Amino acid sequence: MKVSLRRINDNYLFETKNERGDIVLLDNKSEADPKGSSPMDLLLRGIAGCSSIDVVMILKKQQHELEDLRVEVEGFRVDGAIPNVFKKIHLDFILKGDVPPAKAKRAVDLSMKKYCSVAKMLEKAAEISYAVQLNGEKIE
Structure with a gap:
């Protein structure tokens, strides 16, 4: 994997x-x-994207299709700290579809605890928490 960067204004x-x-x-x-x-915004986008790919993939393998998937991510930093890294990151997974609640929760759990590479990297620096909603109902 390789990325290049170039400055495009002054x-x-x-x-x-x-x-x-x-x-x-x-x-x-x-x-x-x-x-x-x-760059810090991209880290939050990265964890949302990584985990969402996992959730969709896991549910597809189980023959479950989501109608909609949204993730709201919030990163918390210590004001004035240098470097100003995230100390906490919270994700709200908002799923919609004909999916058993236990399967939806398990898919998110597997992503966040095992498969999402971005979450696994970021958890070394920040406390990561998440919640799951399915069709407007919170899943415990």
């Missing part, structure tokens, strides 16, 4: 490109009108 805007040619813009969130995501 401030903090960068273009990143992977080996397939996918482009993601990075910018400093303190800019008046940022044109891209901040």
Whole structure:
């Protein structure tokens, strides 16, 4: 896996490109009108994407299709800390579809505890928690 980065303006805007040619813009969130995501923002997007891929894959293998899947992720940092790393990350998985609740919960558990590479990396630095909703009902 390889990614390249190049500066594209005279401030903090960068273009990143992977080996397939996918482009993601990075910018400093303190800019008046940022044109891209901040690096820390991308970490939160990464854990949401990684775990969502796992959940869909696990449920597909079990012959269950989701109608919708959303993940809301919040990262918590210590104000003024340098470096200002995430100390806690919380994910809310919001699933919709004809899926048994136990199967939906198990798919999320497997992702977060075993398969999601991003979660496994980030848990070395931050406490990670999550909750699961299926069709508007919280699953315990």
